[in-house]
Amino acid sequence: MDCRADIDACDYDLTVSDSMSDSRPAGVAQVGVLPGDYHIHTTFSDGTGSVAACIERAISVGLTEIGIADHLSAVQPSVWEIPSISLAQLECYVAEVREAASRYDEITVLLGVEADYVPEHETQLRALLDGWPFDYVIGGVHGVDGFDFDDPARRHDPRWSDSDALLAAYYETVRRAARFGGFDIIAHLDYIGLWGHTPGPGVGDSIDAALDAIATSGAAIELNTDRFSDPAGVMYPSGELLRALGDRGSPLVISSDAHAAEHVGRLWDEAMERAARAGFCGALRLSDRTLVPLPQRAAAADH
């Protein structure tokens, strides 16, 4: 699916929506239908907000669709010490998200998970995902070859002395995640750069192979707005990779990776501007798998 077009060619509805209240916090768009936020953590993993609190926040900032997506590791405890929904709690998680969703007419709430991708655990992950009625699954790569690269305690680990090798291993893991085929969204691509390491020319082939695999899989690429808790202070992926995925026809989702209810929908204006710069004029609505135009006022005002 080619979800992009020249920005000037997009037919946007710039009508101010009555449903978007003046109480919306700074950084949230004022026009159009906002793209849904599909990467939200709750107290079922490492978030601080309840499912209901996250839904109510989403309504208050004008979102019409969200997805709850707590961490899920197929083999527990996780090799990365990621706080997963415990397997014993999974039934409660599914029931609580479904029940909460049924209580709100003004917003569509989907049931998702952020599945931790570990190549050696593919069989267990596939069996787990097949056993539950998730509306969608986000694939997250949080470590490579047994190395927990985002652990601050390992920031000066000797493995970083050959950062290109580590980055190439990361993109190889992403490629395998895409080939796994079980993911609707690839989370925070480029996250390996959180400590400031940038890929040398020798990593280019690995990056291209990962991008090709993502595009071939049909998974959407996530623009992750959580630059506040990121050591590098950036949104993932980089503008360059975002554009490269758009060139390959990958659809886009914008998500907050919220770990607190007040972070749901955060920095939507900035994210939509980044998406527009990368050539996207639409985002994927997961409930019906259709592309909807991005509100463009913020981007248009700068051009």
Ligand SMILES: [Zn+2]
């Ligand atoms: Zn993640």
Ligand SMILES: [Zn+2]
């Ligand atoms: Zn996450």
